[in-house]
Amino acid sequence: MSLPRINFSLLGLLSFGLISSSMLHANQPLTANEEAVLGKALVFLSFQDPSLRVMVLGVLLMGLNCGLMGGYIVTRRLSMFGDTLSHAVLPGIAVGYSLTQSKNNWALMLGATFSGFAGVWFISFLSRHTKIKTDSAMAIVLSGFYALGICLIAYLQKSDGGGVANLENYLFGSIVGFSQGDLLPIVCSLILVLGTFVLFSKELLATGFDPSFARSIGLPVGLLEFSLSALLTFCIVSSLQIIGVVLVSALLIIPAATAALITIRMDKLLLLSGVLGAVSGFTGCFISFLKNGLPVGPVITLCSASIFLTILWLHPSQGRVCLWARSFKRNQKIRLENTLKACYQVLEELSFLEESFPQSLLGKRRGKSSGEIEREIDALVRHGYATRVLSVGQKQSDLPPETMITLTPSGWELACKMIRNHRLWELYLTQEASYAADHVHDDAEKIEHIIGEKTIRQLERILSNPRLDPHGKLIPSQLDIESGWTREHSSP
Amino acid sequence: MNSKLPLPLEIHDLTVAYQKKPVLYGIDLEIQEGSLVGILGPNGAGKSTLIKAVMGMIRPDDGFIKIFGETNRKGITRVGYVPQRENIDWDFPVTAMDVVLMGRIGHTGWFKRFSKRDRIFAAECLDQMNMLPYADRQIGNLSGGQQQRIFLARALAQQSDLYLMDEPFAGVDAVTEQTIVDLLKQLRNQGKTIVVVHHDLSTATDYFDFLALLNFRLIAYGSSGAVFNHDLLQKTYGGKLTVLSEIGEKKMNLNSPESRLFK
Structure with a gap:
């Protein structure tokens, strides 16, 4: 159910990306530059160019892979571990390169995998056999391995005469020159990840x-955990070329964290996280293609972060904005109901002899300034609960004209109900819950707005249709509500 | 009782130490089939450690444990375990139903999905603990007592022959406590063996048929009436066997690899 909604926001995001990057000056005639951008967008979206197709497929699968893997990492509180592992593979890449003297994919992959495993082993060694806690151990491995990797790469580039394989691409990622051969590791890793998750879903959930x-129950927990970190290593290593060592953890963590905002089921979380990862990859690739200078890794990361923020703020049931909107609406309703209650009390003070009453009396009752009361009455009128007439009063009098307020039948009904809720609850608290009479008002002030008709019927039954509240005031009955304010009210 | 049948739980000369500090020392315990056993003892007496050792979560330094005549590693699949609730990540994306279904993993086998029968059975277990209406709630959105009932429902779903429960009564309200007690008795009447870590002396004799008094050593084991008396309780709760505990620590250090170097 939540999926379509997200897709809408994703579409929104996509179009936002389009607008911001290509149609910034839509009302002006297109410049040559803008036409070029539009043309590029068309080229990209038509998927005609074969090398482009490989690229798009690459980022899509990489996003899916990282998203799925991230689902497991985030729910197991291993986010930091993923980040560490991604940095720990860097020395392996440098070593793999120096051994083969080429940018052969498999040599680099193998080196990275070894280096990653070494990092994992070092973390578990430190946290098991020394006093150092896991978080510190991870920080040590992360920074240590990363620094080693950077030094090795710098050294290799210098000794190469500076400039053979662009190993620096592994730091920040690049999609330039991404070919079919680069696709293979991603596909392999994705197949492994999907296979493991499908075959061992219930075991992985339990562990x-x-x-x-x-x-x-006899599950090989250690083995399963080890396979997961092996899968994570493969996933990271296969994604490095596109997104880079530094930012791969973003694609592991952000889509999964976004999915975790929405769902409470593991299978849905994984699905959603994978889809979000793929969408981020695609959008990021698209934007970076349109704007030649933008590096693809950071743009993909920004895309997934914007999706995260969008859902954090706008999700219908959990989004911050929606929660605020709801509480704002609730507060408005409470204010409206309180104004109506005050109207009833003013009428009650006038012994229900008058149908209309001056605004000043209401202001006194509510203890608010005339400006505030003005706004509250505006709200009443807007909702059709009251009408307002400027009474000129006795024509010969020099008193300033007074605004007279009259409740409409629906306003009267709601006012009666609020008063009834309040007084019934007070009576219930004193009679059944043995509250002191001077303690019940504040509680009733809140309860009156949230107690439902069903509970009211229940209270009426329990208290056998009472007429008077603990303070001796009349509790409006259904009859009073229906018949309006007639003279009978004055004599209970 | 047929003496040829292997005992559900046999603990022989079990010694367990945490970082060379012995927590349990030379425990012998044989539990007959169909017994409802409470393990009593003060804090730090090694009650949970005993359960964890049986579950293979801690490696014993000495002695052995047999479950239905097999090593505890093999026999463990016949055990339903209800852990203490502290070690759970309550934000994990699972619903109550998912948790109970985990009890069916042992009956389902690798690579397979849960069958409809598994799901129906899990629902019945939830219902038995009066938790069916909460089946689709995320586990962290339940109260402590409700969470405990979910874990018991999971244990039920396991259809084990031996149940080990680590303080199932900790932090639950009176209603849940009664539900758990009823469940324990019902399982016992079905011929299952149940071992429960307990720390409330006032209810011990009502809840359990047998009691094991534990404090570093097994002070006593027997029917509740026979064991629950002033002398034995005094011995259990009156403090550890200090000398044995200290000397035991020295013995543990003797076994450690560092000291072996000097042999």
Whole structure:
């Protein structure tokens, strides 16, 4: 159910990207530059160019892969671990390169995998056999391996005469020169990830949620955890070329964290996270293609971060903006109901002899300034709960004209109900919950707005249709609500 | 009872140490089939450690444990385990139903999805703990007592022959406590063996048929009536066997690899 909504926001994002990058000056005639951008967009979206097709496929699959893998990492609180691992592979890439003297994919991959495993082993060694806690161990490995990797790369480039394979691309990622051969590691990793997740979904769920229980039913928890970190290493290594060592963790964590905002089921979370990863990859690739100078890795990261923020703020049930909107609406409703209640009380003070009453009396009752009261009455009128007439009063009098307020039948009904809720609740608290009579008002002030008709019927039954509240005031009955304010009210 | 049948739980001369500090020392315990056993003892007496050792979560330094006549590594699949609730990540994206279904993993086998029968059975287990209306709630959105019931429902779904429960009564309200007690008795009446870590002396004799008094050593094991008396409780709760504990620590250090170097 939540999927279509997200897709809408994604579409929005996509079009936002389009607008911002190509149609910034839509009302002016297109310059040559803009026409070129539009043309590029068309080229990209038509998927005609074969090398472009490979690229797009690459980022899509990489996004899907990282998103899926990230689902497991984030739910197991291994986000930091993913980040560490991605930095730990860098020395391996440098070593793999120096051994083969070429940018042979598999040599680099192998080196990176070894280096990643070394990092993982070092973390578990440090946290198991020394006093150092896991977070510090990860920080040590992350920074240490990363620094080593950068030094190695710098050294290699210098000794090469500076400029053979652009190993620096592994730092920040690049899609330039991405070919079919580069696609293969991504596909392999994705197949492994998908296969593992489909075949071992229930076992992985159990080990993630409650490892000691999983062990107790005979599951090889250690082996499963190890396979997951192996898969994570493959996933990271295969994504490095496009997105780079530094930012691959973003694509692992952000889509999964976004999905975790929305769903409480693991399978949905994985699906969503994978889709979000793929969409981020695609959008990022598109934008970076339109704007030649923009590096693809950071743009993909920004895309997934914008999706995260969009959902954080706008999700219908969890989004911050929607929560604020709801609480704002609720507060408005409460203010409206409180104004109506005050209207009833003013009428009650006038012993229900008058149908209309001056605005000043209401202001006194509510304890608010005339400006505030003005706005509250505006709201009443807008909702059709009251009408307002400027009474000129006795023509000969020199008193300033007074605004007279009259409740409409629907306003009267709601006012009666609020008063009834309030007084019934007060009575219930004193009679059934043995509250002191001077303690019940504040509680009733809140309860009156949220108590439903069903509970009211229940209270009426329990208290056998009472007429008077603990303070001796009349509790409006259904009859009063229906018949309007007639003279009978004055004599209970 | 047929003596040829292997015992559900047999613990022989079990010694467990945490970082060379012995927590359990030379424990012998044989539990007959169909017993409802409470393990009593003060804090730090090694009650949870005993359960964890049986579950293979801690490696014993000495002695052995047999479950239905097999090593505990093999026999563990016949055990339903209800852990203490502290070690759970409550934000994990699982619903109550997902958790109960985990109890069916052992009956489902690798690579397979849960069958409809598994799901129906899990729903029945939830219903038995009065938790069916909460099946689709995320586990962290339940109260402590409700979470405990979910874990019991999961244990039920396992259809184990031996149940080990680590403080199932900790932090639950009276209603949940009664539900758990009823469940324990019902399982016992089905011929299952149940071992429960407990720390409330006032209810011990009502809840359990047998009691094991534990404090570093097994002070006593027997029917509740026979064991629950002033002398034995005094011995259990009156403090550790200090000398044995200290000397035991020295013995553990003797076994450590560092000291082996000097042999």
